[in-house]
Amino acid sequence: MQPVQRTSLIAQVTDLLRTEIRDGRWAVGSKIPTEPELTELAGVGRNTVREAVQALVHAGMLERRQGSGTFVVANSDLGSTLGKYFADAHERDVLELRQALDTTAAALAARRRDDTDIANLLQLLDARRKSWDDAHPGAIEADVQLHRAIVVASHNAVYLEFYDSLLSVIEQGIRQRTAKSGESFHEEHAALVHAVIDGDAERAAQSARCFFNELLAIYPD
Structure with missing residues (x-):
């Protein structure tokens, strides 16, 4: 600078x-x-x-x-505008949108991740587990950053900018769900990350889809 x-x-x-x-x-x-x-x-x-x-x-x-x-x-200014719009959305609606985004991003990441992405994902997965187990104040942020890292590994700039516009809403939703259940979902996150690292696009997409199905199950249709 x-x-x-x-x-x-x-x-x-x-x-x-x-x-x-x-x-x-x-x-x-x-x-x-x-x-x-x-x-x-x-x-x-x-x-x-x-x-x-x-x-x-x-x-x-x-x-x-x-x-x-x-x-x-x-x-970007566009990202902030989208973020303000989604801030008033229903939590289930945001989760359904995230399921579509995260599932596709996981499949793309499995095809495109490089050595830097792999190292970052492993580091963030470990940081997430430790922060949740220690009830660290940064646990929610660690969760958000892990999911974002999968989108980064998709190497799709448009996808990443749109996902970034949702981050504050995503964080708010995680805080609300955690306050209710306290569930860590360690195994689900590990399965998703390792499917991406293994380069298995089908397994990565399925892991993301199943994880969000678990989250959506608590909301009535």
Whole structure:
């Protein structure tokens, strides 16, 4: 990230931060650098950085979380618009949409995953299991990031951008279901990840489909 010229500073820093998000250096679901770090990176004062971050909060690309920091929730204005639309959707409707998305993404990932994807999936699967078993506050985020990593492994940019627009809704749904049942679904996630790693598209799709059938079973038709 290069220091900006001192003209229209807020607009320039806002564009700078937006570029970091759009280019994937700050992934959806990740926490952005702290205000002092942003000040150093951009070469401007704290007030300018604060205004630039607020502009992206208003645009729906960033979200402030009390006590946790500021997180990326969309990598484009389109993604934030879709996210706002889905925020009011019924949980079952979102799950049915996710079943279609995750099933196709799993099959594509099994065909296209590379060594980097495999290493990332194994790391995230292990992190998810440990965080759930330890009742860690980041357990829900670990779950979301694992599912997103499968979409990343599909190597379909359009699929990934659409999926990213759902992340905040996905996280909210997982929190609600976890509060009700506390079910970890360790074996289901392991089966899905290893089917992708093994390159078995049919098994990967079936694992994703069966997992969502279990989730949907608690909702009446």
